[in-house]
Structure formats: structure tokens, C-alpha cells
């Protein structure tokens with residue numbers, strides 16, 4: 001099924017099974033001494049976070065670094081990624097430190113601050129979701145493979161996909177701070193999760209397509225240790 005030897009693809013039945021499989025990888029990383037874990041938001045990692053919350057794994061020696069945050073939303077806004085992480089993971093599972101971009105801070109200061117956070121805490125395991133247009137974090141098509149944390153403009157496709165969490169598309173922020181593709185690639189290990197038929201094309205392009213900035217996740221073909229955990233629907237175009 002997987003014709004690209006660089007990306008290991010594990011196919012599971014559904015998101016529930018995906019959460020359990022992803023949990024095993026996280027557990028193994030912890031056993032191997034993981035100190036810094038890169039975290040993702042969106043609906044995809046929810047089943048993994050449920051497994052983590054319900055486990056007895058101890059993250060009190062692990063630093064968490066999140067991929068991105070909407071610009072303009074305060075951390076206590078119920079659609080901010082900061083709020084999502086607190087509710088889905090951090091309240092139940094304390095980490096040593098948690099880092100997430102501050103959506104209210106100024107661009108210059110915040111991007112410099114966040115790049116320093118990543119530089120000071122090399123990521124052992126990075127969790128990723130994937131957008132329907134193959135974005136990772138908020139690195140939309142056209143993002144440079146050399147990019148670090150910066151302000152990004154969301155595409156219409158992403159605004160459409162994310163409006164389900166807001167009252168209307170007009171309420172979806174237009175900009176975000178996102179870790180760049182080079183920052184993501186600097187992680188020692190990467191685990192990308194994807195569930196559902198609407199991710200099938202993005203997954204196929206990322207795994208088997210050309211490595212191009214038009215398909216941000218395709219850069220993962222160049223990483224030495226990457227696994228995709230996808231359900232049967234998301235694997236259907238591989």
C-alpha cells in the first residue's frame with residue numbers, strides 16, 4: 001500500500017484505534033527518555049489525548065510545545081488552541097512546562113520568542129494532523145520548506161474546514177502564528193495522524209507525490225523517522 005519507503009504508514013480501522021496506536025508510540029518515546037513533545041490541535045489528536053488523559057503516563061518531566069495559535073484570540077477564548085490544550089490534555093495531565101504562541105502578542109516579538117523556545121527545547125516527538133490541502137500546523141501550500149515560526153494567512157479552504165468550530169466563517173481568524181516547516185522537520189521523530197475520507201488526497205499526495213512546497217506535508221518524505229497513522233478512509237488513495 002505504501003510505495004514511498006521513507007514514510008511508514010500504519011493503517012488502523014478508525015480514529016479510536018488510531019488514538020490507541022498513537023498512544024503506544026508516545027508511551028515508547030517516554031520510555032526512551034522523551035523530554036520535549038510537540039503537540040497539535042484540531043479534532044484529529046482528540047482520541048490520542050483521551051488515551052493519554054486516561055493513562056497513568058507521567059509527563060511531569062516533559063516540556064510541551066504546540067504548533068500554532070490563532071492571531072487575535074485570547075488564550076481563554078473557547079476556540080483558541082491554548083484553551084483546547086488545557087481542556088483536552090493539560091488540566092488532566094500536568095507537563096513540566098507548556099508553550100503555545102500568544103495570539104495577542106506582536107508579530108516581531110512573538111515569532112522571535114517562539115523560535116527561541118523551539119531552539120532551547122529540541123523536540124523529541126512531534127505530533128501532527130494534516131489539513132485537507134496537506135497543511136501541517138498552519139503551514140499552508142506555498143510555505144517555504146525553510147520556514148520558522150511566523151505569522152501566516154489562512155487559506156479559504158482552511159477557513160472553510162475550521163468554521164465548524166465557530167459560529168460562522170466570518171468568526172474564523174484570518175491569521176495565525178505557526179511553527180514553520182523547518183522547525184517541524186527538526187524534531188527527532190514525527191507522528192502524523194489522519195482520519196476520514198476528506199484527508200485521503202492530502203495523505204496520498206504527502207506520501208507518494210512529489211516533494212513540493214505546494215504540498216507542505218510532502219517535506220516529511222525527507223525526514224528520517226516519520227510514521228503516519230491513518231484510518232482506512234484516509235488511506236483509501238494510497
Ligand SMILES: N[C@@H]1[C@@H](O)[C@H](O)[C@@H](COP(=O)(O)O)O[C@@H]1O
Nearest residue numbers: 041042043044129130131137138
Ligand atoms: N492548524 C490545524 C492543524 O494543526 C490541524 O492538523 C488541521 C486539521 O484539523 P482537524 O484535525 O480538525 O481535521 O487543521 C488545523 O487548521
